[in-house]
Amino acid sequence: MKSVVVLSGGIDSATALYKVVNDSAPSRPEDVQALSFDYGQRHVKELTFAAGLCATLGIRHIVIALRIPLASALTEPEREIPFGHYAHESMQQTVVPNRNAIMLSIAWGVAVSERAGQVVAGMHAGDHPIYPDCRPEFVHALEHALRLGNEGFGDPALSFLTPFIAMSKTDIVREGSAYPRPVPYALTWSCYLGRDLHCGRCGTCVERREAFERAGIPDPTEYEPDGR
Amino acid sequence: MKSVVVLSGGIDSATALYKVVNDSAPSRPEDVQALSFDYGQRHVKELTFAAGLCATLGIRHIVIALRIPLASALTEPEREIPFGHYAHESMQQTVVPNRNAIMLSIAWGVAVSERAGQVVAGMHAGDHPIYPDCRPEFVHALEHALRLGNEGFGDPALSFLTPFIAMSKTDIVREGSAYPRPVPYALTWSCYLGRDLHCGRCGTCVERREAFERAGIPDPTEYEPDGR
Numbered sequence: 001m002k003s004v005v006v007l008s009g010g011i012d013s014a015t016a017l018y019k020v021v022n023d024s025a026p027s028r029p030e031d032v033q034a035l036s037f038d039y040g041q042r043h044v045k046e047l048t049f050a051a052g053l054c055a056t057l058g059i060r061h062i063v064i065a066l067r068i069p070l071a072s073a074l075t076e077p078e079r080e081i082p083f084g085h086y087a088h089e090s091m092q093q094t095v096v097p098n099r100n101a102i103m104l105s106i107a108w109g110v111a112v113s114e115r116a117g118q119v120v121a122g123m124h125a126g127d128h129p130i131y132p133d134c135r136p137e138f139v140h141a142l143e144h145a146l147r148l149g150n151e152g153f154g155d156p157a158l159s160f161l162t163p164f165i166a167m168s169k170t171d172i173v174r175e176g177s178a179y180p181r182p183v184p185y186a187l188t189w190s191c192y193l194g195r196d197l198h199c200g201r202c203g204t205c206v207e208r209r210e211a212f213e214r215a216g217i218p219d220p221t222e223y224e225p226d227g228r
Numbered sequence: 229m230k231s232v233v234v235l236s237g238g239i240d241s242a243t244a245l246y247k248v249v250n251d252s253a254p255s256r257p258e259d260v261q262a263l264s265f266d267y268g269q270r271h272v273k274e275l276t277f278a279a280g281l282c283a284t285l286g287i288r289h290i291v292i293a294l295r296i297p298l299a300s301a302l303t304e305p306e307r308e309i310p311f312g313h314y315a316h317e318s319m320q321q322t323v324v325p326n327r328n329a330i331m332l333s334i335a336w337g338v339a340v341s342e343r344a345g346q347v348v349a350g351m352h353a354g355d356h357p358i359y360p361d362c363r364p365e366f367v368h369a370l371e372h373a374l375r376l377g378n379e380g381f382g383d384p385a386l387s388f389l390t391p392f393i394a395m396s397k398t399d400i401v402r403e404g405s406a407y408p409r410p411v412p413y414a415l416t417w418s419c420y421l422g423r424d425l426h427c428g429r430c431g432t433c434v435e436r437r438e439a440f441e442r443a444g445i446p447d448p449t450e451y452e453p454d455g456r
Binding site (some may be wrong): 032062064065066067069070072092095096097098099100101102103105106108109110112113114132133135137141142144146147148149150151152153154 | 290292293294295296297298299300320323324326327328329330333334336337338339340342360361363365366369370372373374376377378379380381382
């Protein structure tokens with residue numbers, strides 16, 4: 001079965017990609033392709049990491065540029081990225097309106113074009129309190145809509161695969177480290193600031209280091225010296 | 229109420245735009261904006277017409293470039309545009325996989341960002357047999373999904389307005405010609421070939437001329453000499 005994987009270059013989507021690659025035996029790299037999005041995020045650096053993962057695996061990688069005026073601290077340089085834990089209300093500033101519907105719809109269109117059987121995305125349970133478009137009820141509703149919108153085209157069984165939507169990032173890191181071909185987490189990028197090193201203090205950095213700590217797995221990330 | 233109108237530059241979306249402008253009294257051009265998409269369509273010329281309509285009305289117009297590998301005779305130069313009536317099976321080649329989900333999702337994201345109250349799109353009943361993403365059940369399902377995906381952000385009453393989804397193109401032309409500020413149909417573009425003049429023979433040209441004929445309204449379109 002062909003798969004289209006939405007890949008940000010972060011921990012969750014990288015693990016989703018490696019899950020697909022590990023699950024497809026014998027490995028057929030030509031059946032897996034990754035889509036990344038340059039949507040004006042200030043941590044556009046993540047795309048370099050996405051490209052690196054795809055090169056490592058020898059799979060196709062397409063970067064789609066989106067220049068859409070969507071209000072968010074992630075895309076508007078004059079706004080500041082909030083520091084602190086994800087659960088804080090301030091993290092709502094990092095919501096990019098309708099981001100997942102846009103990306104998943106584009107990935108679905110590519111999947112229909114190529115008669116792929118699944119569109120894979122890495123949202124996880126920790127995203128739910130902040131990002132409404134990471135919740136299972138949204139993914140189910142979108143899948144229903146997109147099936148109606150493409151009736152008669154592509155693979156009629158085309159589905160979303162969101163293997164981590166009910167899992168914590170800790171469990172994701174634990175799972176990805178245990179794959180026969182484990183996820184090279186040193187080759188992933190999380191930090192919203194997109195500087196040379198992970199800042200260690202923004203919401204996604206806090207979540208990243210917590211995940212490794214709780215999973216009891218050495219964190220391969222180099223954080224900025226004052227990041228702790 | 230603010231509106232975001234998806235505008236191709238063709239008859240249907242131009243009429244939808246003019247409906248919104250005519251319905252908002254007193255006219256507040258700053259409350260209406262149009263989004264057009266450059267998605268590699270060979271009739272990219274339609275965007276010039278979209279821009280012209282917006283300039284005429286004095287409203288904001290944003291063109292969003294999408295470079296996505298979607299298989300279609302409309303976007304792949306090596307494939308031929310089929311001639312003949314829309315109802316013919318060959319017109320299925322002009323389907324662009326998931327096009328409306330992608331465009332409507334982007335428009336919805338812009339609407340959430342600006343706290344607009346409606347996203348307006350011009351699909352009509354004649355589209356249904358060929359384009360599954362022009363059917364009302366798709367639009368309703370997508371609206372449901374997008375509301376879930378943006379819970380807590382934007383205007384909670386944000387909706388799709390698809391005023392012509394149950395109307396024929398003939399009725400659209402009749403309605404748009406009767407507005408207090410009528411639609412300048414000479415400033416719209418339909419032809420899939422995107423040459424200097426409308427070819428008069430592709431599916432959308434056939435539909436365009438039929439609509440004017442049946443509505444009993446003079447067709448302002450100049451067709452290629454051998455187009456009839």
